[in-house]
Amino acid sequence: MISRDAINRAAQRIAPHVRRTPVVEITVESVALPVTLKLELLQHSGSFKARGAFNTLLGADIGAAGVATASGGNHGAAVAYAAQRLGAKAKIFVPEIASPAKVARIASYGAEIVQQGSHYDEALALCEAWIAASGATSVHAYDAEPTLEGQGTLGRELEAQAPGLDTLLVAVGGGGLIGGIAAWYQSGVKIIGVEPVTCNTLHAALAAGQRVAVKPSGLATDSLGASTVGRLMFEIAKDHVAEVALVSDDDIRNAQRVLWRELQLVSEPGGAAAFAALLSGAYRPEKDERVGVIVCGANTSMDVFGKLFPQ
Helix, strand or coil: CCCCCHHHHHHHHHHHCCCCCCCEEEECCCCEEEEEEEEEEHCCHEEHHHHHHHHHHHHHCCCCCEEEEEECCCHHHHHHHHHHCCCCCEEEECCCCCCCHHHHHHHHHHCCECCCCHHHHHHHHHHHHHHHCCEEEECCCCHHHHHHHHHHHHHHHHHHHHCCEEEEEEECCCCCCHHHHHHCCCCCCEEEEEEEHHCHHHHHHHHHCCCCCCCCCCCHHHCCCCCCCCCHHHHHHHCCCCEEEEEEEHHHHHHHHHHHHHHHCCCCCCHHHHHHHHCCCCCCCCCCEEEEEECECCCCCHHHHHHHCCC
């Protein structure tokens, strides 16, 4: 289990390297309640992933082969950014479905990119083979203690910024973010996972009582497209995630539009998924319930984003 003490240590370790991202309160008309948004899309490299990346690299003995990871895009960008800042080489394996915007962001940080495999699991297998052959330091996207401890610092930070929340909505891919956050709050706040209907890994696992494989597809696959949730986070989720709400691609698109219209925020689909659960009614809060939402990623191209607003 990831402890609060470990998350506290991670927060101290990464503090010089990450942003303390802001919160903003807005009123959501469909639920007639004020909602606290944690704007983690403003983090370095465009997502929360920088937290886990820095925590892993700062605690590792990195050799001449540098670091390597597999990623749908955001984690790869975070590892590339952290490696560049810390003076290490990085090799990032991304699947063929990775968005061009995310691949370009990874490249902007000077990492070597290997884009092979039809989905994340195939890229991960290639990455693991490279690590075994080269001795590079592994930086797992979601199923490693340093990763979860780093992501848990977001929960620690939010608790200080917005004390008294009743409920927190968190998007789920492989589960590193929600696992770290749930490990911090430990049921002190009701944690709601949010997944696309077509990438329902945690929903399926909790229903089955064990980790199961799904075939991810749809709009947010490049960030929420893990086929199974992580081993470490699943043990946390069984105790500390109250439920999982499912949203459609149309729900996510609408959440992206609302974030732009209300706050002028450009969010990628996965970054807007948690907010989509509130707007769509996939999660319905009680009267006077204090709800928080993690807006967790911004890595999309303006060409793609612009198509949300047809003339």
